[in-house]
Amino acid sequence: MKLIKGFRDIFPDSEIDISNSELWNSINILIKQSLDKFNFSEIITPPIEYDSTFKSGIGDDTDIVSKEMYEFILKKDDEFSKNETFCLRPEGTASVVRSYLEHSLGKKKKINKLFYCGPMFRYERSQRGRYRQFHQIGAEILGSKNIYYEIELIGLAIDILRNLQIIDFKLEVNNIGDEDSLKKLGKKVFEFANDNKNKINPEDFKIVEKNPLRFLDKAIHKYEFSDIPSSKEFLNNESNERFDELKELLNKNSIEFKVNEQLIRGIDYYNDTVFEIKSSNLGSQDTILAGGRYDNLVEKFGGPKTDCIGFAAGIERLILLLNNNVKKASKIKIDFYVIYQSDNTKSYAYSVLDKLRKIGFRSEMDHDRKSFIKQLKSASKNNSLYTVVVGEEEKINNFVKIKELSSGDEFTIKFDNLFQEKIIDLVKK
RNA sequence: GUGGGUGUAGCUCAGGGGGAGAGCAUCGGUUUGUGGUUCCGAGGGUCGCGGGUUCAAAUCCCGUCAUCCACCCCA
CATH class of the missing domain: 3.40.50.800 (Anticodon-binding domain)
Structure with a gap:
């Protein structure tokens, strides 16, 4: 009898914080207080989905889908023998969008503010802040591109951290542009990489050939190039205005941030606004919360064009950052x-x-x-x-x-x- | 997938070829109507697992598994 590698039990009085059920209970209560204040409602979807949900949602050449997803088929092939492949969900947004469409939530209400909370699964080597089964709390706003939803969502993220008494964090924002500018950026990156082919190792060049944006996201920082192509060059007027407006509103609302032009995000569905919150107290897995706009995902899933924005936070990482006050208060x-x-x-x-x-x-x-x-x-x-x-x-x-x-x-x-x-x-x- | 560290009591760890140890925790006594302290005592271990060397292995060697950390990836 043994626990699966990279998974964990959560039980009372555990000396290990991320296995301590009292801490889990209190962190859930504290996060839900914030979500309540911002008027988000819970959506609960199954931890298992058809693999296609994530393959088309996140992108099949991302690491999450191509290397880290738990996929399986049913062993019994009687009446269900449809060659269906299932998977344990590696993230929450794609499931939410699937469910949103399946139950026509967008027709019942113009704006849907939803949150989810639950286990996600990725097959990776575990280390501090990274586990094969981990938990995410995510918030999504579906149905509008109003810039104030950006502010509301980032405001919610910060409210959650404050409520958990986590103060040592940094917000980074960027605008990566729309589909068209992303395409142009990809083309530029490809040309750039091609010009520097002798300096790039063959394995990384394969990434360039497959998906240049992925190279920009994950490999380019290994090399000391001076004039790396940036999403900034290709933004259209609307994206530029949106980014300026975002920065202005963040300032007006006294939300501290840093612009990070290299911030791309490792998931395909993002466009325009992307953001990340990092902590310096976590070792190498330092992102505690991340998100952005995904205005084309609903359409990609066969629904009407619907502008959306959302984020997800890693609960284990939040627990690792809790101070003694909060830990003490959680004791029964x-x-x-x-x-x-x-x-x-x-x-x-x-x-x-x-x-x-x-x-x-x-x-x-x-x-x-x-x-x-x-x-x-x-x-x-x-x-x-x-x-x-x-x-x-x-x-x-x-x-x-x-x-x-x-x-x-x-x-x-x-x-x-x-x-x-x-x-x-x-x-x- | 690659590299490194660590596996001995519930927890933190010491020991390093020949008797299985400490502190904390648990339980009992001190104390059958007033706690947190003290003092005394008890229980609890296939020394991760498998193999090898040896008269003898927790200890040395090989393998394996788990775990942690880093790369990578991400929340």
């Missing part, structure tokens, strides 16, 4: 720990426990006849805020003794009809 605290004296008083104690739970408090007691002191020790070990002492005296007179562990203050409360109000009152203080 019990409200009440009920302590009983003898088997005689146990059933009375249990009814108190049951009542506390019905009121809504996280409550616990020990059922294994530990000594009084052991129970008390358990209470403090379990981070209990209060203890409830229930013994013979309390049973006879129908009350309970409550002690606040941090201060040592004790209170006596009747276990009657007013118990609920009194105890809620007590906790409020």
Whole structure:
């Protein structure tokens, strides 16, 4: 029995942050607070899709699709023997667009603001911040090219990071132009590479021949060329205006950013605005969040021309960046720990426990006849805020003794009809 | 896919041819009605797995697997 390589279990009290379920729980809550404020609604799609969704969506010559995708076919070939190839999704956007079209979400509403959250799969050698099963939270706005959606989305990304108390990050933006200018750029890169063929190793040149833009994205930084072709040269007026407007609005909204003209993104569907948020505290896998416009993807999937923008963030990478404040806050605290004296008083104690739970408090007691002191020790070990002492005296007179562990203050409360109000009152203080 | 580091108790690690260890954690006692401290004690290990060398391997050699880090790629 063994866990699959590059995958991980997530469970309580794990010493490893990215395996700690309490941390996962609190990071999810914090991220959803931001998404709520920006009025995004959740879309949940299956982790398995037909491989064509990603082959045409992301591009089949990207590394993600050609090298890293988990593909499989059904073993049984009875009634389902259609030669269908499935895959574990390597990212979220293509699935969202598929679902958006399949359920005509664009017809029900002009603008759809959707978020997704879940596991993604890529077959890669794992290292810090990179795992074969990893989790992404992504936000997509489908249905408009208004520049304010750029601002809203980048604003959301930054709000999420702030809410997680991650402050050490850098936003990079670029505009790579529309399909036409990307084509021109590709042509220029090809010519450029051809002129410098003697300086480029054959393997990299193969990339140029296949997809020059990919070469610009992934290989060109290995060489010390002085005048690398830039997307800037080929932007049409609209893209240029859009980029200027974006920069102006970012400044107006006091969002710090850096223009990175080499920023292309390793996925085919992007156009115009692209952005990335990086952290310097992550080692070599330093991108924590990235996204951009994909105005042609819906059309490519057979739908009407629909302008879209979105981003995805890696949850594991975010967890690696959490500070001690957030980690501490995620630790579970019990409200009440009920302590009983003898088997005689146990059933009375249990009814108190049951009542506390019905009121809504996280409550616990020990059922294994530990000594009084052991129970008390358990209470403090379990981070209990209060203890409830229930013994013979309390049973006879129908009350309970409550002690606040941090201060040592004790209170006596009747276990009657007013118990609920009194105890809620007590906790409020 | 390429290169390097590391695999010994739940965790962090020491040991380096001949008795399986420490600290923390867990459990029990100190203490059968008041905790966090102290002190005492207990449980827990195929020394990653397989093979080789040796009278003898956790230790040396080879292989393999896992994990971490870097390249690459990306969130």
